[in-house]
Amino acid sequence: MYELIVIGGGPAGLAAACEAWDAGLRRILIVERDKTLGGILNQCIHNGFGLTYFKEELTGPEYAHRFTQLLAKTGVEVRTDTMVLRITPDRRVHMTGPSCGYRIEEASSVILAMGCRERTRGAIGVPGARPAGVFTAGAAQRYVNVEGWMPGKRVVILGSGDIGLIMARRMTLEGAKVLACVEVMPYSGGLTRNIVQCLEDYKIPLYLSHTVTDVLGRDRVEKVIVSRVDENRRPIPGTEMEFACDTLLLSVGLIPENELTAAAGIRMDPRTKGAAVYENMETSLPGVFACGNVAHVHDLVDYVTRESQRAGAAAARFVLNGPAAGEEIPVENGPGVSYTVPQRVRPENVDKSLGIFFRVNRIFGRSRICVEAEGREVCGFDRERMAPGEMESVTVPKKLLAGVKGGLTVSVREVEK
Amino acid sequence: MYDVLIIGCGVVGAATAMELSRYKLSVAVAERENDVAVGTTKANSAILHAGYDPKPGTVMARLNVRGSQLAAEYCQKLDVPYRRCGSMVLAFSERDMETLGVLLDRGNRNGVPGLRILTGDEARQMEPELADTVLGALWAPTAAIVSPWELCLALAETAVKNGAELKLCTAVTGLERAEDHWRIHTNRGILEARYVVNAAGVDSDTVHDMAAPHDFDIRPSRGEYYLLDKAEGGRVNTVVFQCPSEKGKGVLVSPTVHGNLIVGPNAEASPKHDESTTAGGLDFVRETAKLSVPGVNFGQSIRNFAGVRANAGLDDFIIRIAAPGFLDLAGICSPGLTSAPAIGEYAAELLQGDGLRLEKKEHFEFHRRRIRFKELDEESRRELVSRDPAYGRVICRCETVTEGEILACFHTPIPPVSVDGVKRRTNAGMGRCQGGFCAPRVVELLSRELNVPAGEIVKDRAGMKILFEETKEVRGDV
Numbered sequence A: 001m002y003e004l005i006v007i008g009g010g011p012a013g014l015a016a017a018c019e020a021w022d023a024g025l026r027r028i029l030i031v032e033r034d035k036t037l038g039g040i041l042n043q044c045i046h047n048g049f050g051l052t053y054f055k056e057e058l059t060g061p062e063y064a065h066r067f068t069q070l071l072a073k074t075g076v077e078v079r080t081d082t083m084v085l086r087i088t089p090d091r092r093v094h095m096t097g098p099s100c101g102y103r104i105e106e107a108s109s110v111i112l113a114m115g116c117r118e119r120t121r122g123a124i125g126v127p128g129a130r131p132a133g134v135f136t137a138g139a140a141q142r143y144v145n146v147e148g149w150m151p152g153k154r155v156v157i158l159g160s161g162d163i164g165l166i167m168a169r170r171m172t173l174e175g176a177k178v179l180a181c182v183e184v185m186p187y188s189g190g191l192t193r194n195i196v197q198c199l200e201d202y203k204i205p206l207y208l209s210h211t212v213t214d215v216l217g218r219d220r221v222e223k224v225i226v227s228r229v230d231e232n233r234r235p236i237p238g239t240e241m242e243f244a245c246d247t248l249l250l251s252v253g254l255i256p257e258n259e260l261t262a263a264a265g266i267r268m269d270p271r272t273k274g275a276a277v278y279e280n281m282e283t284s285l286p287g288v289f290a291c292g293n294v295a296h297v298h299d300l301v302d303y304v305t306r307e308s309q310r311a312g313a314a315a316a317r318f319v320l321n322g323p324a325a326g327e328e329i330p331v332e333n334g335p336g337v338s339y340t341v342p343q344r345v346r347p348e349n350v351d352k353s354l355g356i357f358f359r360v361n362r363i364f365g366r367s368r369i370c371v372e373a374e375g376r377e378v379c380g381f382d383r384e385r386m387a388p389g390e391m392e393s394v395t396v397p398k399k400l401l402a403g404v405k406g407g408l409t410v411s412v413r414e415v416e417k
Numbered sequence B: 001m002y003d004v005l006i007i008g009c010g011v012v013g014a015a016t017a018m019e020l021s022r023y024k025l026s027v028a029v030a031e032r033e034n035d036v037a038v039g040t041t042k043a044n045s046a047i048l049h050a051g052y053d054p055k056p057g058t059v060m061a062r063l064n065v066r067g068s069q070l071a072a073e074y075c076q077k078l079d080v081p082y083r084r085c086g087s088m089v090l091a092f093s094e095r096d097m098e099t100l101g102v103l104l105d106r107g108n109r110n111g112v113p114g115l116r117i118l119t120g121d122e123a124r125q126m127e128p129e130l131a132d133t134v135l136g137a138l139w140a141p142t143a144a145i146v147s148p149w150e151l152c153l154a155l156a157e158t159a160v161k162n163g164a165e166l167k168l169c170t171a172v173t174g175l176e177r178a179e180d181h182w183r184i185h186t187n188r189g190i191l192e193a194r195y196v197v198n199a200a201g202v203d204s205d206t207v208h209d210m211a212a213p214h215d216f217d218i219r220p221s222r223g224e225y226y227l228l229d230k231a232e233g234g235r236v237n238t239v240v241f242q243c244p245s246e247k248g249k250g251v252l253v254s255p256t257v258h259g260n261l262i263v264g265p266n267a268e269a270s271p272k273h274d275e276s277t278t279a280g281g282l283d284f285v286r287e288t289a290k291l292s293v294p295g296v297n298f299g300q301s302i303r304n305f306a307g308v309r310a311n312a313g314l315d316d317f318i319i320r321i322a323a324p325g326f327l328d329l330a331g332i333c334s335p336g337l338t339s340a341p342a343i344g345e346y347a348a349e350l351l352q353g354d355g356l357r358l359e360k361k362e363h364f365e366f367h368r369r370r371i372r373f374k375e376l377d378e379e380s381r382r383e384l385v386s387r388d389p390a391y392g393r394v395i396c397r398c399e400t401v402t403e404g405e406i407l408a409c410f411h412t413p414i415p416p417v418s419v420d421g422v423k424r425r426t427n428a429g430m431g432r433c434q435g436g437f438c439a440p441r442v443v444e445l446l447s448r449e450l451n452v453p454a455g456e457i458v459k460d461r462a463g464m465k466i467l468f469e470e471t472k473e474v475r476g477d478v
């Protein structure tokens, strides 16, 4: 019997386990299906991790190393090369691995930290032939950075998500020619710094409001056809451009990996595609928490760490002090907002302040973020610019939550210069 | 010198090879590609049709009904995923209702058991997701779903186990009649056989023309599909067809034996080997399917694919001795998958009629089992992993396929040589992430088991290389 089982040993799982240890739990198990801890960070050998959390620029593996070092100082048990197949509502965790065999472990609390997977060609319906040479950007990243093999020489990238942008630079540095990055939306889905450092610096054109409308080639990709799209994202006939290439990389979004979560009957949020969570990252199943990319897709690992520490502390509190109490209110999406995390709040259970992560649903210039209750502003925040590709966060002091009934609404509106 | 050489190892060639391997004969199968089941057999609706579509009195009608019975038996003996879920043909108008009457009558004359016309409400009671506009349906309880490539693989493996020789990467380029046998020209030299069987799918016209006067053309017609995530797999429980037209059996919505939902196909003239999908074709499939089952959530699509029908523009298959010692199994369009086991039987009969001696072997090995970790209960899983730890390591997370299962398929009679070959044998890579996560690991396993560098590993057919060269860092010229 464990006090806490953490599923997934990426940055989310590591931070959550360390925090739970610091908060007093002693029987903690991390289950990780890969052979090493660190999660997706292991294949992200570029710089740019930790700027907020450590105030320095680290590579993915370096960032992960900071936490595996911290973990080594605790007594947290780790089982790598072991995959969790099922969790039951009474927190029994079914797992399998070559060394531990097929086992079922019981836990007083569980933290879900399984990360996410990439959307595929099938999910977005790119028509055309099905030759070799179509990869998700993350799979290509693994081939290059972990396996040491180049999956292509002349490359077109569909989607301007961060992984695609990072791979544009990586493939270029490895001697490939990246011909174009094609994005169906009128704005990029990636971080501005990645647009500059990975495309502009290498003179790789970014085609906004364009998409891939055909893939040609029998054995290997030989050509892709790119067309401009209208406001409804439908290709405009007559705008076709042809790119002779051998590889198409897809960077068209990440999907939280929640099959275990849904199968356990935990309430999901169709907007985040993660579990709907409370202020402390607890799911609808008491004692089960979710954090990191499995809860909602993050662009920066620093936020993953912070959020996961919250989940780790909350799991410890659940085990040591019992279930969280108090009335609950929803957090609603007002105009301009596409999702919030948490989705529900128990004001009594908020520590000093309530952190709300959210994304905007279009590009905003100078604007104000309003957190409202019953039509009245509880607090507001000003921003110079916001984009759907960059997660936003605001912090509401606990004292402002006193007496709030009926729920909070987060909305965004542009303000005049 | 072989007694019989079969050209093509799709489901038809494989069924024929298996049937002939029951007898004291030397049998070979020449397949152009590096694996079996890579033609139309891997890309179709995967339905074992009940048999009300073909015109009564045709060979097709007889083989369809017989094939659907045999397939049930073969799938059970050879451990091929199979489920008899029944099918419905929907009617949306009075004219469609008349068509159902015609189909019912044909089915009865073809000897299809259990056919019944349902009212719209009865149909909706069985399939609550059907559209309100459905007026009635033809219910066929013997229709089933199957894993088409695993059926083909199981038949081919059984043939090989019983002595047939499978020659992969062997393309037949010409046939030359010698005194009492055929000289078969291939890309790998000349083979000789007393009988040749043409099971070349969409290329069956080309192969026919190598041996006999030209008298038919394959007019390929492509069908495009959506495959949806398991989250949609329960949208319907039976195969839901619309009324057939000149173009084909129409767009269907059906569960698959793997738990997904399949939606398609359309029918458009296409080049022979062009398995592309098109935006227009997929739009048509979506729109048409929604008429039957409005609630299908195409947001859950995990894959599009297309298959090419070997249409000859006739109401029947082209099955005949076309030249001395030369048997056509040509124009095998739908319901070719269903009919294949019966086509194999019939092929043996026709060859016998042409002078081939059929003498049963004393022993015919008709058994196949493979471990499917995902389907085991807890106790069996525990036992399996403690016996062989490789079964404890999950390689494909979406389909829960273990390393043990992948390693095991290298020790079957027809081991895989490609990533898709592993997928057809184990389901690894078939799930919602479409191999995004496991493909690099499968490449690694293939490279190790086949003892070739990762750069040589192909996605499917020879030539479909995945990787180019090692990175600068690995090559050491940074």
Ligand SMILES: Cc1cc2nc3c(=O)[nH]c(=O)nc-3n(C[C@H](O)[C@H](O)[C@H](O)COP(=O)(O)OP(=O)(O)OC[C@H]3O[C@@H](n4cnc5c(N)ncnc54)[C@H](O)[C@@H]3O)c2cc1C
Pocket (backbone or CB within 6 Å): A007, A008, A009, A010, A011, A012, A013, A031, A032, A033, A034, A038, A039, A040, A041, A044, A046, A047, A048, A049, A050, A082, A083, A084, A085, A113, A114, A115, A116, A138, A141, A162, A163, A166, A257, A260, A291, A292, A293, A294, A298, A299, A300, A301, A302, A304
């Ligand atoms: C390709 C890529 C590039 C990125 N680049 C940057 C960047 O430049 N800067 C930045 O700050 N952030 C970047 N990020 C974001 C950041 O890396 C992620 O937000 C962060 O890694 C998410 O952490 P996680 O622990 O939630 O998920 P992951 O790192 O994905 O970890 C999840 C772990 O759970 C394991 N797991 C899943 N299911 C199971 C199971 N059933 N049983 C056992 N184990 C399981 C997985 O093997 C994995 O190790 C990038 C992300 C990606 C994908």
Ligand SMILES: Cc1cc2nc3c(=O)[nH]c(=O)nc-3n(C[C@H](O)[C@H](O)[C@H](O)COP(=O)(O)OP(=O)(O)OC[C@H]3O[C@@H](n4cnc5c(N)ncnc54)[C@H](O)[C@@H]3O)c2cc1C
Pocket (backbone or CB within 6 Å): B007, B008, B009, B010, B011, B012, B013, B014, B030, B031, B032, B033, B036, B037, B038, B039, B040, B041, B042, B043, B044, B045, B046, B047, B048, B049, B170, B171, B172, B173, B199, B200, B201, B202, B203, B207, B221, B222, B223, B224, B265, B307, B308, B309, B310, B332, B333, B334, B335, B336, B337, B338, B339
């Ligand atoms: C869209 C679609 C949907 C269908 N749905 C169904 C269904 O639901 N139920 C059903 O019963 N049937 C269905 N069918 C029909 C069924 O798939 C086919 O009838 C069946 O797969 C044909 O098998 P085959 O062995 O004849 O052809 P194939 O599987 O195409 O095999 C032919 C083989 O011959 C090889 N070959 C060709 N030329 C040469 C050469 N010169 N030398 C060596 N090898 C050669 C090819 O490489 C290939 O492997 C469907 C077909 C399509 C296209």
